[in-house]
Amino acid sequence: MTDTVVPFDRRMLEALICPRNQTTLSYDAEKQELVSKAAGLAYPIRNGIPVMLIDEARKLDDD
Structure with a gap:
């Protein structure tokens, strides 16, 4: 099994x-x-798919 990264369109x-x-x-x-x-x-x-859920989002000040 390979770890293939699916690109974002x-x-x-x-x-x-x-x-x-x-x-x-x-x-x-x-x-x-x-x-x-x-x-x-x-x-x-x-896997190339945006997860557009607020609960899954990272706060930008966490950088």
Whole structure:
């Protein structure tokens, strides 16, 4: 079994918004997250799929 990383399709950014405050997101390729600076949250991307749940998001001040 190989550990293949599924890439995130950047075209999804056009359709996705932050579930907390409905603002645009930016993509952090290094951390594999979608970032909402307005909400102060980063949503994880797992196997190429954004997890857009507030409970799963990381607070940005946790850096």
